[in-house]
Amino acid sequence: MDEHALSIAAHPRLIDPASLNDAPHARLAELREEAPLVQLGPNHYLVLRAEHVVPLFTDPRTRQIEGPEFVALHQIPDGTLARFLSDLFLFSNGAAHRAKRNLFARSFAHRIMREARGQIRAVADGIVASLPRGVSFDFVDSMAARVPAEMIAVILGLPACDAKCFAERVYSLARAFAPIYPHEHHQEIENAAGELYDYVEEQLCLRVAAPKDDLLTALVSDWHSDRSIPFESLVFQVIGVIIGGSDTTRAAFAMLVALLLQRPDDWAALRSDPTLIPGAVNEGMRYDPSVGSIPRVTTAPIRFDGIDLPPGAVLRLSTMSAMRDPALFDEPDRFDIRRNDHPRLHMVFGIGPHRCVGDMLARIEMEESLAAILEAAPEIALETLPEMLGFGGLRQITPMQVRIPQSQP
Numbered sequence: 001m002d003e004h005a006l007s008i009a010a011h012p013r014l015i016d017p018a019s020l021n022d023a024p025h026a027r028l029a030e031l032r033e034e035a036p037l038v039q040l041g042p043n044h045y046l047v048l049r050a051e052h053v054v055p056l057f058t059d060p061r062t063r064q065i066e067g068p069e070f071v072a073l074h075q076i077p078d079g080t081l082a083r084f085l086s087d088l089f090l091f092s093n094g095a096a097h098r099a100k101r102n103l104f105a106r107s108f109a110h111r112i113m114r115e116a117r118g119q120i121r122a123v124a125d126g127i128v129a130s131l132p133r134g135v136s137f138d139f140v141d142s143m144a145a146r147v148p149a150e151m152i153a154v155i156l157g158l159p160a161c162d163a164k165c166f167a168e169r170v171y172s173l174a175r176a177f178a179p180i181y182p183h184e185h186h187q188e189i190e191n192a193a194g195e196l197y198d199y200v201e202e203q204l205c206l207r208v209a210a211p212k213d214d215l216l217t218a219l220v221s222d223w224h225s226d227r228s229i230p231f232e233s234l235v236f237q238v239i240g241v242i243i244g245g246s247d248t249t250r251a252a253f254a255m256l257v258a259l260l261l262q263r264p265d266d267w268a269a270l271r272s273d274p275t276l277i278p279g280a281v282n283e284g285m286r287y288d289p290s291v292g293s294i295p296r297v298t299t300a301p302i303r304f305d306g307i308d309l310p311p312g313a314v315l316r317l318s319t320m321s322a323m324r325d326p327a328l329f330d331e332p333d334r335f336d337i338r339r340n341d342h343p344r345l346h347m348v349f350g351i352g353p354h355r356c357v358g359d360m361l362a363r364i365e366m367e368e369s370l371a372a373i374l375e376a377a378p379e380i381a382l383e384t385l386p387e388m389l390g391f392g393g394l395r396q397i398t399p400m401q402v403r404i405p406q407s408q409p
């Protein structure tokens with residue numbers, strides 16, 4: 001990227017985002033070879049190459065997209081969803097971002113999460129023990145969804161029995177984070193936003209009347225003594241954490257298990273050597289990630305290999321493309337649980353001040369869930385392959401039928 005280059009700037013190619021829906025990895029690879037970025041719509045660009053994606057996360061000429069910009073870009077109608085997206089700390093910058101992120105940062109600190117590893121394993125063991133034997137079932141719903149939903153409920157202090165119910169609303173609301181807003185599903189997404197709002201608001205109000213020893217009580221009592229943000233904003237931030245903590249890990253874990261079950265040698269290696277598990281988790285999140293792109297906005301002109309972008313352009317940093325870029329990974333289309341060229345910071349969680357608050361939680365949930373299956377249901381067999389849909393934002397996973405033989409304990 002050289003903003004001082006003298007050559008005449010070219011225009012990025014405008015593509016129909018729908019054309020990326022079929023075989024998105026292959027399509028992204030073709031586009032990445034052709035040019036550093038493509039245009040998705042007015043003022044909206046997909047950045048494809050690792051050499052640009054990685055530095056742009058923290059480039060001083062970019063910042064996080066602001067909630068109201070996100071709402072305007074996607075022409076999201078007024079309502080609870082639009083207010084939620086406008087207020088979310090994910091979509092804010094500077095002091096406003098720090099103040100809201102700090103409400104949660106301590107509770108999700110890496111040390112606290114590492115200490116919770118045993119508890120996470122106990123949740124995963126319990127779920128694996130409850131899985132049906134001898135019949136076919138959907139792994140996404142019955143296992144992959146449950147560990148993250150139950151753990152986020154434990155951490156916040158929500159009743160465990162509510163996890164399934166709020167998770168369904170969360171999956172609907174998560175659709176709002178696609179790079180192209182699915183207007184045809186707007187009513188469903190808006191309803192989910194309203195229902196989650198009512199649910200979280202009620203839970204916070206219950207803590208005022210009857211405090212408990214949990215994060216929601218701490219949040220509401222801090223809010224009472226400080227009130228630097230409106231109560232509505234507190235509710236929105238909790239919803240943001242519930243979404244971050246559920247959908248992404250569910251899809252990532254299901255895809256990881258599907259990739260491994262298609263590779264019996266890897267599965268056998270993991271059974272005999274559990275030290276390979278963290279590498280397998282890293283590789284699953286690289287190979288077919290549950291978050292495919294991360295938004296940023298330019299604050300100054302930027303030139304990409306002869307293409308100029310003005311300030312105010314919305315960039316989608318395609319981590320999905322960058323993590324298959326041969327400039328960064330050796331044989332990037334090979335799934336390799338022993339890969340030793342992962343950068344120290346996995347870019348699927350973002351880089352910089354917005355780096356995922358739950359990166360360690362997600363990692364431990366996946367590691368312990370995988371260990372629990374390898375130990376208690378190693379003969380699990382894949383009957384239908386899931387697909388990770390979409391080329392950016394939060395991607396959606398399709399169902400995945402599996403069967404555990406009757407003979408397994």
Ligand code: HEM
Pocket residue numbers: 064089090091101108240241244245246248249252285290291294295348349350351352353354355356357358359361362
């Ligand atoms: C595989 C699982 C996950 C993936 C791939 C993922 C990915 C991401 C990404 C890409 C970002 C934005 C980074 C940026 O803009 O630079 C993010 C932010 C965030 N994530 Fe996650 N995440 C995962 C799991 C979780 C979990 C378990 C939680 C639970 C707490 C969580 C909570 C959040 C929150 C609250 C933010 C906003 C952070 C901020 O803006 O400061 N995520 N995540």
